[in-house]
Amino acid sequence: MGTWDIGPFDNDTAADFSYTVDEAPAEQRADVLLAAFRAVTETGEDYLDADVAVEAVAAAALVAAQCPGGEPVTTAYGPDEPLPVLPLSLRPAAVTALDRVLGKDSELLELWSEGGEAGPWRAGVERLRAVLADAGAEEAA
Numbered sequence: 001m002g003t004w005d006i007g008p009f010d011n012d013t014a015a016d017f018s019y020t021v022d023e024a025p026a027e028q029r030a031d032v033l034l035a036a037f038r039a040v041t042e043t044g045e046d047y048l049d050a051d052v053a054v055e056a057v058a059a060a061a062l063v064a065a066q067c068p069g070g071e072p073v074t075t076a077y078g079p080d081e082p083l084p085v086l087p088l089s090l091r092p093a094a095v096t097a098l099d100r101v102l103g104k105d106s107e108l109l110e111l112w113s114e115g116g117e118a119g120p121w122r123a124g125v126e127r128l129r130a131v132l133a134d135a136g137a138e139e140a141a
C-alpha cells in the first residue's frame with residue numbers, strides 16, 4: 001500500500017475506493033459505504049486485512065463529513081462526485097467498523113505501529129469515530 005500521510009484518503013487503496021464510490025450510481029453510493037463497513041465487521045475475530053480496513057476508514061470519513069462537527073473531504077484523492085444525503089443508519093455501522101479497525105488483530109493498526117505513526121493516525125481515526133458517535137447519539141435523543 002502506497003501511503004503518503006495519515007489522513008483517510010492519503011493512500012493508494014483509499015484513492016481507489018474513491019473511484020469505486022464515484023463509479024456507483026448516486027442511489028447506490030450509500031450501499032458501497034455500507035459494504036465497506038460490513039467487510040470489516042463481518043470478519044469477526046479473524047485477522048483484519050489492512051486494505052479492507054483502509055476502505056472502511058475512508059467510508060467513515062465520507063459519512064462523518066455529513067455529521068455535525070464533521071470535516072468535509074476536500075482532498076484530491078477523495079470522490080470527485082458529490083455524495084447524496086446519506087442514511088443516518090450508516091453512522092453506527094461506521095462506528096462499529098472503526099472500533100474493529102482500532103482493535104486487536106488489525107493489520108492496519110499494526111502497520112502504523114511498526115512505522116512509528118500509530119499515535120497520530122489513531123488520533124485521526126478516533127476523531128472520526130467521535131463525530132460519528134456523537135451524531136448517532138444526537139439522532140437517538
